[in-house]
Amino acid sequence: MSQLLEVSGVSVTFDGFRAINNLSFSIGPAELRAIIGPNGAGKTTFMDIVTGKTRPDEGHVLWGEMNQSLLKMSESRIAQAGIGRKFQRPTVFEDQSVRDNLMMALKKNRSPWSVLTFRPSSADMARIEELAEEIGLADQLGRKSGELSHGQKQWLEIGMLLAQEPKLLLVDEPAAGMTLAEREHTTDLLKQAAKTRAVVVVEHDMEFVRRLDCKVTVLHEGSVLAEGSLDHVTQNKDVIDVYLGR
Structure with missing residues (x-):
């Protein structure tokens, strides 16, 4: 099976500190993956590289069936190619309703003229209802996003990313x-x-990772320390020493 994302031999150094060190791994087209590891293991830097925020010193990051190099693309081009990122703190438009937040996120022509003249079609409205159902906010569509609980804001933001397909x-x-x-x-x-x-979920909470029930990649000092099921990696002596034993 061809991989969706292939990271190979990637390294990046900040002020003499090697944040990512010869990192190589791949993600399949419909796969749930958890990435765990101690603070400073390179988890956020890995996401920064994939989304174009940080350029590595060496290595390749290949994307999709055509094996396009993400390192040659701008951040906006990477987003258009189909990579969405959700940061730790939810960023939603607090004064707008849940419906409006989802509508703004829909995958559409973003030229200035189309944005000014945009009128949602019945298909757009149906898609919004579908997304709201999927994220568990179907009964909150008319509500201002700022009034939602922390968890609901997180779901809304995931919904906004899913709206971009x-x-x-x-x-x-x-x-x-x-x-x-x-x-x-x-x-x-x-x-x-x-x-x-x-x-791909970066997470510290082991109970949450266990419930995801997926393949786990453990990072340490910028490279892959272990990979496999959660039970497999948590029995690995190196993982216990550098991460779980703390």
């Missing part, structure tokens, strides 16, 4: 600050999303 979704610590019920819903949401696209 990404092929790869990068999600940073989605469980942080959530109630138990919210975390369970988030797990279901990410598992559902991974049926039709690749979803």
